[in-house]
Amino acid sequence: MGFLSVLGMAHKLVAERLSPGDTAIDGTCGNGNDTLFLAERTGRRGCVYAFDIQEQALKRTRQRLASVPHERLPELHLIHGSHAGMAAYIGQAHRNRLAAVMFNLGYLPGPGADASIITETSSTLAALEASLDLLRTGGILTVVLYPGHPGGDSEAAAVEEWAAELPSVEGQAVLYRMPQKPAAPFLLAVEKKTSRT
Numbered sequence: 001m002g003f004l005s006v007l008g009m010a011h012k013l014v015a016e017r018l019s020p021g022d023t024a025i026d027g028t029c030g031n032g033n034d035t036l037f038l039a040e041r042t043g044r045r046g047c048v049y050a051f052d053i054q055e056q057a058l059k060r061t062r063q064r065l066a067s068v069p070h071e072r073l074p075e076l077h078l079i080h081g082s083h084a085g086m087a088a089y090i091g092q093a094h095r096n097r098l099a100a101v102m103f104n105l106g107y108l109p110g111p112g113a114d115a116s117i118i119t120e121t122s123s124t125l126a127a128l129e130a131s132l133d134l135l136r137t138g139g140i141l142t143v144v145l146y147p148g149h150p151g152g153d154s155e156a157a158a159v160e161e162w163a164a165e166l167p168s169v170e171g172q173a174v175l176y177r178m179p180q181k182p183a184a185p186f187l188l189a190v191e192k193k194t195s196r197t
């Protein structure tokens with residue numbers, strides 16, 4: 001039978017904590033798979049913010065969302081910009097309802113995409129900090145990391161170090177990874193414990 005993939009596990013952990021009417025953020029919308037998942041989960045009374053620095057990714061995400069009947073979609077904000085600046089877009093009412101923030105790091109997969117455009121450690125760490133600030137208590141942050149490509153290895157190490165140093169009163173962090181395959185993608189999940197000031 002085998003274990004869930006890292007993406008499957010990310011969706012499972014988020015699904016357990018995200019309800020209809022909640023707000024969610026996709027920090028790296030790419031081809032729109034996670035945005036679609038968050039949109040279906042939050043439903044027509046919910047709200048989803050999705051960020052990407054590539055217009056091509058936002059276009060693909062729009063196309064992906066077109067498979068959902070309009071009346072079932074949440075309020076959607078597809079933002080052409082870096083996730084590092086997410087705090088500027090999320091109003092106070094949405095912060096109180098923010099139950100999940102998902103990141104899938106690395107480059108945009110698929111034909112016609114530029115694999116040299118990758119997530120960068122400094123903006124990723126800024127976005128993780130912002131996510132923990134914005135999440136409501138009990139909310140979840142998930143990060144899929146790719147140590148198997150140049151740049152992804154140092155980014156994954158920095159994110160793991162960030163999680164190891166996170167005070168456990170602020171968030172409980174877990175890793176889901178295959179020890180026999182150190183270069184394979186792995187998942188970091190953090191459940192927010194207390195409000196940060």
Ligand code: SAM
Pocket residue numbers: 027028029030031032033034035051052053054057081082083084103104105106107108109117118119120123124
């Ligand atoms: N979650 C996506 C999906 O389900 O298809 C895949 C995401 S893909 C692995 C990573 C994405 O991160 C790329 O589309 C890339 O353009 C985007 N990205 C890179 N740096 C970013 C940044 N600073 N802010 C937001 N998105 C960024």
